[in-house]
Amino acid sequence: MAIYADNAATTKISDAALETMTKCMKENWGNPSSLYTVGQDAKEVLEISREEIASLINADPREITFTSGGSEADNQAIRSAAAIGKRKGKMHIISTAFEHHAVLHTLDALKAEGFEITLLDVHENGLVIPGEVEAAIREDTCLVTVMYANNEIGTIQPIREIGQICRKKDVIFHTDAVQAVGHLPIDVAADNIDMLSASAHKFHGPKGVGFLYTRKGIPLTNIINGGAQERGKRAGTENVPGIAAMVTALKEACAGMEANAASLSAKRDALIKGLGAIPHSALNGDAVRRLPGNVNFCFEGIEGESLLLLLDDKGIQASSGSACTSGSLDPSHVLLAIGRVHDVAHGSLRLSIGEDITDRDVEYIIRSVGEVVEYLRSFSPIWRDLTSGKKQFIL
DSSP, rough: OOEETTTTTTTOHHHHHHHHHHHHHHSOOOTOSSHHHHHHHHHHHHHHHHHHHHTTOOOOOGEEEESSSSHHHHHHHHHHHHHHHTTTTTTTTEETTTOOOOHHHHHHHHHTTTEEEEEEOOOOOOOHHHHHHHHHHOOOOEEEOOSBOOOTOBBBBBBBHHHHHHHHHTTTEEEEEEBBTTBBBTTTTTTOOEEEEEEETTTTOTTTTEEEETTTTOOOOOOOOOTTTTGGTSSSSOHHHHHHHHHHHHHHHHTTTHHHHHHHHHHHHHHHHHHHSSEEEESSSSSSSSSSEEEEEEETTTOOHHHHHHHHTTTTTTBSGGGGGOOSOOHHHHHHTTTOOOHHHHHHEEOOOOOOOHHHHHHHHHHHHHHHHHHHHOOOHHHHHHHHHOOOOOO
């Protein structure tokens, strides 16, 4: 048995997206910047793709810039807003303590350049309070960047309310929506979003392609210089086959979103109930305001890497957090941000299930996790100290 439960890290490309990509490579292989026919054929595919992406999030095609993925889009959005702020003498940026490192590391770089960064608490349930965003906004605030849904604990933020506050305060609002696009209904106009980042491989598209939505009137700062592609704001020959495949994948995801969300939410809740029955375990993040396929638990007295390796032996592929930091032995910054202590945060498990998971798979995961946790605790010195009373249980 093989069960893939790490869709937050990446999804398998869909058959339809792969077919689109292959066809485009064969038939629309020209450089879209070229004036001859094969180039203009590729250009037509590119611009139709731009129109279709825009329509799926209620944007204007001219507001879509194609990128290599979410990290590039995050970098360009944040640096563009910072540049606008700097020109106006506004050098204060607000974000949260549990953003993706594409955001946090960009903010670190801007801090070194003289910007002041405020990272808001996300509280035990992993949610940002809109009132705290409003209270943090100052006269010199140039940007608020809050992720739409967290990549580790799956909590869905009150984006529309935060966007409304930013609009009222005349502050640019960016959201890293990498985990949300294709999984949640998104309307950039209704949600009061000024800039939004997305990545194709999170919704069954190919890796290495994504997009940045930027509301009309907000000038972009180049982070890749060279040619005049993407209206001069993102140099490099566009990845037309990847972009076309991304469109196919997103159209599929949006068409099946309601049915998939209902099915995944039911299986997610069954996993939460089953794993919650394991003694001294705890769900991370809000139980209701979370992505349909996300389950994240901490198990006291064990170490997460061992849990993952033993689950892999049982055919279950999962993670302990973001794939971008999977090589780190440090506990998740997301779990620390919601108040988990180091020892508990080390024993975390993230399951991000996909549409192909069955009820039988869910039962197998619950049983397997219980067996592995019990096995690891059987020779854990930390667990021995806890059960003997030498240390106090936290969970």
